[in-house]
Amino acid sequence: MGLNQSKNIKPKMLEELLQITGFSAQEIFEWYQDFHKEYPQNHLTVREFKKLYANFFPSGDSNRFAEHVFRTFDLNNDGTIDFREFMCAISVTSSGRMEQKLRMAFNIYDVDGDGYITRQEMLEIFNAMYKMLGNSIRLDDDVSTPEKRTEKVFRQMDRNMDGKLTLDEFIDGVKQDPSILRLLNVF
Structure with a gap:
């Protein structure tokens, strides 16, 4: 994947996320930039997800719970959370019905x-x-x-x-x- 392609969200994905999430194009673009900066490989692994949860719950052991949430967010069961899956999860948890x-x-x-x-x-x-x-x-x-x-x-x-x-x-x-x-x- 070329450098330009990796930093810009594909129009087809943008259109799909606009319909699914209810976020604006600008919001999706900003999320994409942050996601790509944090996870340049364009996906989040279970290990990285556990680290994220550990930051939110430093006084306990969040590993097992993070695994369960990860499993739920990994919609295609490929062992990673890509940007699309990430945005679907953010959409539901932040503004879903x-x-x-x-x-x-x-x-x-x-x-x-x-x-x-x-x-x-x-x-x-x-x-x-x-x-x-x-x-x-x-x-x-x-x-x-x-x-x-x-x-x-x-x-x-x-x-x-x-x-x-x-x-x-x-x-x-x-x-x-x-x-x-x-x-x-x-x-």
């Missing part, structure tokens, strides 16, 4: 990607989250451990009590009781 954010959160919790969140998957994410946060926050007794938090979420969301959450149960649960969002607290 509630349902988009909930779909993304669901995908983080659905570790194996089978369309359901099991107790074990949710517990895995909460364990990773608690390690990441370390002792930086004080928690109510009913959610003081990953196990307690998992049980509380399932009690409130698993309407048919089958031990797994569908996307619909997940979204409906949050819509019916917005306090659940605090229990899930992903972003």
Whole structure:
């Protein structure tokens, strides 16, 4: 890739990102310049992503949680986050509709990607989250451990009590009781 090509976003990608993200051309161009400057290879590796998360959560161990978020952002499952994937993630997390954010959160919790969140998957994410946060926050007794938090979420969301959450149960649960969002607290 020539130097000029690597510093300028391709018109086709720009057009696609304008439609997908809702950002202006100027905003996308600025994001692209910063992304390219920080990651000249035009993608973000899981190692780099973990470093990013470690900067945001210096008092805990964010490695495992960062892996789960990385997996969710890596839309084509190639082991990297390219600029397009990065912008889609930024768009949803910063200005996406509630349902988009909930779909993304669901995908983080659905570790194996089978369309359901099991107790074990949710517990895995909460364990990773608690390690990441370390002792930086004080928690109510009913959610003081990953196990307690998992049980509380399932009690409130698993309407048919089958031990797994569908996307619909997940979204409906949050819509019916917005306090659940605090229990899930992903972003």
